[in-house]
Every structure is written in C-alpha cells, then in structure tokens.
Amino acid sequence: MRYLVLTLAFIFCMATSAMAKAPLTQLPQDITVEEAQKVLNAALVKAVDQGVPMNIAVVDAGGNLKAFLRQDGAFLGSIDVSTKKAITARLFNMSTEALGKESLPDKSLYGIEVTNDGLVVFGGGELIIRDNMIIGAIGVSGGSVQEDMNVAKAGAAAIK
Amino acid sequence: MRYLVLTLAFIFCMATSAMAKAPLTQLPQDITVEEAQKVLNAALVKAVDQGVPMNIAVVDAGGNLKAFLRQDGAFLGSIDVSTKKAITARLFNMSTEALGKESLPDKSLYGIEVTNDGLVVFGGGELIIRDNMIIGAIGVSGGSVQEDMNVAKAGAAAIK
Amino acid sequence: MRYLVLTLAFIFCMATSAMAKAPLTQLPQDITVEEAQKVLNAALVKAVDQGVPMNIAVVDAGGNLKAFLRQDGAFLGSIDVSTKKAITARLFNMSTEALGKESLPDKSLYGIEVTNDGLVVFGGGELIIRDNMIIGAIGVSGGSVQEDMNVAKAGAAAIK
Amino acid sequence: MRYLVLTLAFIFCMATSAMAKAPLTQLPQDITVEEAQKVLNAALVKAVDQGVPMNIAVVDAGGNLKAFLRQDGAFLGSIDVSTKKAITARLFNMSTEALGKESLPDKSLYGIEVTNDGLVVFGGGELIIRDNMIIGAIGVSGGSVQEDMNVAKAGAAAIK
Structure with a gap:
C-alpha cells in the first residue's frame, strides 16, 4: 500500500514537473472553447427561430478561427463570408455594420474591403466582449443582412 | 366565419405552393448538421482522452466546411492543416495517410500537395461514410500524426 | 475658481467614463511594443556582431506582425521569409528548425510547408516566452541558416 | 616575426579584394535603416501625442518593407492597411489621399484599388523624400483618416 502511494506520488511529481516545463500555448484571457460553443449555440437558437439556415463562425482575440457551424x-x-465577417470585426474592433458605414464611396474608408485578403463591410460581424475586453468575434451569413445581424448579436450577447 | 375559413385555406394553399417552388439547397443525402456534430463530438471525446488539444474540421460531400472546433x-x-486534411481526404476519396504514401519523392503522385491550394499528405484526414456512400470527411491536427489519426478515426466511426 | 475645479472634475469624470466604456483591444498578457523592441534590438546587436545584414520580424501571440526591421x-x-519564420514558430509552438526536422520526405509532417499560405521549415524562427507562456515569436532571415538562428535566439533570449 | 607580418598583410589584401568583388546589394541612395527608424520614431511621437495606437510601416524606394511597428x-x-498605404504611395509617387481623390466612382482612376494585390485609396500614406528624391514611403493606420495622416506626415517630415 505504502509502495503504491509512493509510486503515485512519484508519477504525480513527474507529471507536474513535465507540465511545469511546457509553456502555456494560449493567453489565459483569450476566448475558451466553452465560451465559443456558448456563443455558437446562442446564435443557433436565434437562427432556428428565424427559420433561415446560417453559417456561423467564431474567432479568438488574435482573429484565428475557433468554432464554425x-x-x-x-x-x-x-x-x-461568415468567417471574414468575424475576422473583419476583430481586425477593426467594431461591428462590420459600423465599418461598412465608413467604407461607402463618399466616406473616409472607401475601398478598405480590398485589404487583409478581403473584408466584409456589411452587417453580421460582431465583437465578443468579456468584462470589457475584446476576446473574439462572431460572423454570421446566410440570410438578409438584418437576419445575419440578429443572429450575430444573439451569439455575441451570450458572453458578458 | 365561413369567409375567414376560406381565406385561411386560400392563404395556406398559396404558402404551400410558394414553399414548393423554393428549390432544395442541399442534396438530401449529404451530411447533416446533426451528423457533423456527432462526428465532431466523438472526435472530441478521443482528443480529451488523449490529452493533446486538437483542431477538428468536418467537410461535406462537396468538400465544403460544415463544422470546426x-x-x-x-x-x-x-x-x-485540419481543414486541408478533411478537404484532401474528400478530394481524393481516401485517407490523407493513404494519399501520403503515394506522394513521396519516389512514388507516383510526387508533388501532388501543391495542387488544390495545398493538400496535406500525412495522416489525420478520414472519410465519413454512411451506408457505403461518402458524405464528407474529417480532418484533425494538433498532436503527433498518430494522435491526429486516432482522433480522426474516432470521429469518422461515429457514422456508419 | 470653484467653477473651474468643478468643470475639470466634470471633464475628468466624462473622460473616465468614456475610457471605462471602451473595451480593451489587446489581451493584457500579449507581447508589448516595449518587449517587441527589446527582442528586435537584441537580435540587431547579434546581427551587427556577425556582420551579415538581416531581416528581423516579431509577431504576437496571435501570430500577427508586431515589429519588423x-x-x-x-x-x-x-x-x-523572416515574417513566415516568426509566424511558423508561433503556429506550431516550436522553432522552425524543430518543425523542419519533422517535415523531411521520410518524416511524419512531410509537405506541411504548403499549408497556412506557406510555412518556412528551416531554422531562424524561435518562440518568445515570458514566464513560461508563449507571447509571440521572432523570425530572422538574411544569412546562412546558422547565422539566422544565432540572431533569432539572441532576440528571443531578451525575454524571460 | 617579419614572416607573420607579411602573411597578415597578404591575408588583408585577399580579404579586401574579396570584399571588393561582392557587389553592392542596395542602391547607395536608397533609404537607410537609420532613416527608416528616424521616420518611424517621429511618427511614434505624434501617435503617442494623439493618444490613438497606430500601425506604422516604412517601405524603401523599391516599395519593399523596411520597418514596421x-x-x-x-x-x-x-x-x-498601413503597409499597403506605404506601398500605394510609393507605387504611384503620391500620397494615398491624392490617389484616393482620383479613384472615386466618377473619377478617372475608379477601381484602381483592386490592382497590385490591393491598394489603399484614403489618406495615411506619404512619400519620404530626401534632397528632392523619393527614397521610400510611410503608411499609417489605426485612427481616423485625419489622425493617420497626421502621424504619416510627422514621420515623413523627419527626412528632408
């Protein structure tokens, strides 16, 4: 019995030591997979409610894809389009609707959509904000812009 | 009252007729969102069991992204890499491991990985087959090739 | 006088309130511009010492460019090449030299360099690690692979 | 002793001769790293003064990235966007603001922004001119177009 305990303690120490050596590969405050799924599911509920099938993408704080359905x-x-909407929102820290208003022919950011391998400058991309910190973004595409926005906002609202 | 009933019946007929006119937008036998989630969840269980965090992608019969986590x-x-593994498997209707064996410097498909905007020619991409029909593919990346393959196979096995 | 104080207090409150509303746009533990410059300068010292002119790129935890010279x-x-080296190191959480060893024709990751819009699979990309957490990466290119690696390692060593 | 001196003199001559054979790899009058840093630092001072965080890119006379922060x-x-602004300014030898005025729907260069893998046709890209010779350009992005232009002009003004 004592031998077993010692062996387990040894294995635990080895494991702890091995874990301690491996550096963290994700910044601690970045969006988690649970949060991404929560956002995606809240968006899905709204999409089903509206009855128009959607593409839903979630990116992290670095603008990298975290979840998609x-x-x-x-x-x-x-x-x-949905993936680019999520990326666009995070790249400029605003909804794609807000960015779009500034990229019309007579506005200051006219033509910005050709940068960054293509941005989307109409509604459906929203920031995901936890405790007043941007941790990612959601992009939705599949219906009218208004329908896309409804779903994106429902998804983003799942995180506070 | 009778007038109301007739009006409702008329509206109902019009609606049915309108619905009948909208063409189906997805092949009836293509992978469903429920199946994609089932594959993804089975893969996740294996990934958690192995203890190495993974990227998991599912594509449909057309090779288009259906789900990702x-x-x-x-x-x-x-x-x-995970997305390209899923696409690669479906594009050539074999696992990426099988395709990889044919793309080595002394084999018949040498260099094939630079086609199709980049293929992945090592293990971790597996076909999703329902009733002896290819309905999509899963691609997994995040650990050793063996670990990736374990997760991809666990995911693909969720559909029979 | 009292009026001025009140006005200033009001302006201060408004400013504070406005600041409190604006969400954080960078994760608190991501690499800072001061850290990036410290890495870049340490790399430069080594490059000047070697006498071979270099390109030096630093990316953040999300793989996005932070500094370049x-x-x-x-x-x-x-x-x-230097930018792709930095990105490659962060994308797979290892030096490009380590990744390269696994991407030879007879190794498990053969062909991985065609993914992610092109990776670099030879030395010169190193992780930047602060307090056992990956906060970015440095990529260096301009000389022999050994010279590139010397500079990249000197840069990465500036952060502990 | 005399032998050693002669040997060293011989080696020195060989080295000088070898160096003389290596062709110059940069046009003598192109922007130097010191000039690029001077431009970048002057831009940074203005950006800090304005209080809006910026991306600042400097390209050389060939339109190739020289420095970034x-x-x-x-x-x-x-x-x-900042990199493309710098490139755009140099590609057409005018500020991005000036080019933008000609690329509106009713102007002569309408649509030019989709060429060259994407140009930026609003303010924030300025030429760097030394002794009446274009030696590069600076591109700034992060705030309003006016704020971007202020920073870009402050940077460009560091070289005369």
Missing part, C-alpha cells in the same frame, strides 16, 4: 441548406458562399 | 491551446497552424 | 543590404526575399 | 492595442487589420 453551417446549418443544412445554408449558402456555401457564406462559409467564407 | 479548436480546443484551447491547440496549434493555430492546425486550423488550416 | 530590414538592415541595409539585407535580402529583399527575406522580408517574407 | 504596431503599438499596443492598435487595430490588427491595420498591419495590412
């Missing part, structure tokens, strides 16, 4: 029958072209 | 701390570079 | 006469082609 | 919290999307 395409509902049955949703536009194939919206895989890229 | 990146566990906390998983390689950022594996967003693209 | 090209010494006079350094290879133009190394702008992209 | 992203302040903490600055837009991630402005890495590309």
